[in-house]
Amino acid sequence: MIDVILATPRHVSLFGNVHEDVFDGPIIPAMLDSFLADQKQHIFIALDDGLICGMCSGMHHHHPDKAPDMWINELSVAEPWRRRGIATRLITALCDHARTLSCHEIWVIADPTDMAEGFYASLEWRKDGTRLAMFSDTL
Template sequence: MRISPATTPAQLLAAGPLFDGPTRPEWAERFLAAPGHHLFLAYREESDIPVGFVSGVETIHPDKGTEMFLYELGVAETHRRHGVGRALVEALAALARELGCYGMWVGVDTGNEAALATYRSAGAKDEGRFAMLNWDLR
């Protein structure tokens, strides 16, 4: 497996099937141009077709410094339970350390056992339950 940062909209468009919805070229360009936005792609050694991704966003606050928010992790069904997700999370954590982030966090549904197992296997510690509230601004 090979993991590398996404650097072009074409790479993000090729990863389209891994995302929740259709990838739009203008959003891909905007994501890549935004400071503090990161996305790693995982590839099978013999292929240029992405089999997984992880995205993260640096968040900074005046009294806390910078931490990495793991925004989303996706792995093709055919490549789950082979360490792809863990390797992607570890790549994002390594980048966060490199950038001087004091920590990294992710929100997970408490019933998503696969995600919980992946994050725990990559070294995450459970901080307990929390509520997520959402504003639909469309």
């Protein structure tokens, strides 16, 4: 059975057992501590017998002219656990949590791949754009 939980600072030890396909790289302990201590950052993890096999992270925020919303930063389920409803459970958990934080909307920017479009369409989310561009600079 796969458990989905909201990770808090008391769950740090769970991040010592992560499938290599969940995050982009190794967990950096100081970054994990900082993330879990930040009340605006949220991460739900999927656990299979103590192994993190999926995660969904988000950040809630607001602007002076907008109600609070939740931005989905990353969603990942390791290959061996895909097509089992885990991503849907992770997103649902983040949505439910966002409601407790008085968020009025949840949104994500994703590469317009067949997998991403199919997944969010299955949730009946609306597609607001057709192109994705990311701009960055080294600081």
